[in-house]
Amino acid sequence: MKSHWHLMVVDDEEVMRESLAAWLREDGYSVATAACGRDAIEKAKEQDFAIYFVDLKMPGGIGGIETMIEIRKMHPDASVVIVTAYATVDTAITAMKEGAQEYIVKPCNPEEISLLVNRIIKVRELQRENVLLRKKLTRQYVFQDIISKNPKMLEIFHLIKEVASLKTTVLIQGESGTGKELIARAIHFSGARASRPFICVSCGALAETLLESELFGHEEGAFTGAKARKKGKFELADNGTIFLDELGDISPKLQVDLLRVLQERTFYRVGGTSEIAVDAQVIAATNRDLPQSIREGRFREDLFYRLNVIAIQIPPLRERGEDIPLLVDHFIDRIAREFNKEVSEISEGALKVLMDHSWPGNVRELENAVERAIVTAQGHVLLESDFSFLKDGQHEGRWEVPTDLTLDEIQNQAIAATLRRTHGNIKETAGILGVDRSTLYDRIKKFDLPRN
């Protein structure tokens, strides 16, 4: 159906404009017209057109080339055909350099125009098909609500399917924004407990006493304000799953209580005397380095081993760059629909900006960035300029050489940070820092630096 394709004819001469538009309509295209460059730019803001026929010479300030440049700023892949009555080599070169798809001299043979239109539309159809195929491909990389084709993530998908049918405790570790809760939900909803409750507790957000009551419930009169008996999250999660997020932040007392639940599968309500049995899968998550917290005496080693039966380490987004295009397509599709915006694509330039960004806030930050870009986007394609805020942010957060440390302290910080990044890999760390391994070992030993 050619009527799906919207074309635009831009010419100050009414006869020229309307006769070409009528001729194209006879072929089934939907054709809009604009009497000047400014009018064309305004119309292009509202929607993109498959082909723009733009007259080279138009009075009123904005000529054909300028009109094309403005349109291409909004729609970088726009197919613009520059039309002129007087061909010169100079104008042809300028037009093509500025991105015109074709440069034609009127009057031209009708067959020539038909072939030109068919050729451009064919390419557009292929592009549209490509977008659809990419969307299909994205679906292929979706597991529950998680999208990835990264080998480490695919291993995680496999592991999720394995543990979903077990009652084993799972510890999910990953930086903030990597999707720890999504993994926990995927485990729950892939297994036999899918129809049972999935209870989520954000441990880091609550004070110790409040969290205790939240997890285990309380009896009437257990503390001031406890006017009635209340079931805790563990009881609510019976036969289902309890997801303990930000577990690395809980107090020593609660660590002991939790250890007891994991060992005995029983607990007492706050202020209660009768033991309550619970049958729930426990999934814990943290963005903290728990072995480091153990060394610092902030986290119980026995609790760590109780939790760490199955460990899932989610790679940060910067280590799974291949997922960025898939995630971006997914976010555009979902967010544009939610916001009722006609954004459907991202330009190559904009995608490069996203691929080059380090994403300290991981997938959540990427999602927020796409959302912000969609809100401010003018056309149906997200452009590099729609993501300019990322560059500003990076500039603000740029690392600067500290001027109040000794050289030893700076060296130690550099070694510790690089070891963290390489997960304690001595060979890789030595390579990055440009020293041999024995020097690195000496330094670690001498200054008692953490290996992981």
Next chain:
Amino acid sequence: MRTVYVAPIGEVEETVVDVVALALWSTFGLPVKRFPSLPDPAAALDAARQQYSSSAILRDLQLYCPEDPVKFVGITERDLFIPMLSFVFGQAQVGGPLALVSCARLRQEYYGLPPDPALLYSRVAKEGIHEIGHTFGMVHCSDAACPMALSNTIAQVDRKRGGLCDSCAALVHEITGKEML
């Protein structure tokens, strides 16, 4: 009932007008009437191109067009153009009342060949159906042998059959709400 009027513009062979009228009647199943000859479109001449602006002739045709509901097709011997293109065989208002067909490039003489009246009648009948089809809102057909197919060359005109393809015929039936004759 909707009527189709066929109007010769300037000097046009009688048989050509009759052939177009017959083709339209048999294709669209509507009453077809011959309209009195209209003056030669001298004002539409572009001296530099030595061709006639089809947009200008259509505009003039509007002045003679009877009250709705009608379709009004003008037939001329003049060679037509629109500014963007070197020529057009005809022009129509998609979904409007007016259409125009030129015989100039449908004649064998234009291509340096001896006259062939039968071939001319066959071509002008097909182009008449094509342009009136546009006025009924129909667009180009992908079947190259259907009169509603796009024709940019005389070879493409000759590739067409005299009658509409099944899907275009069904569309006409739906639009006119009449039994096909």
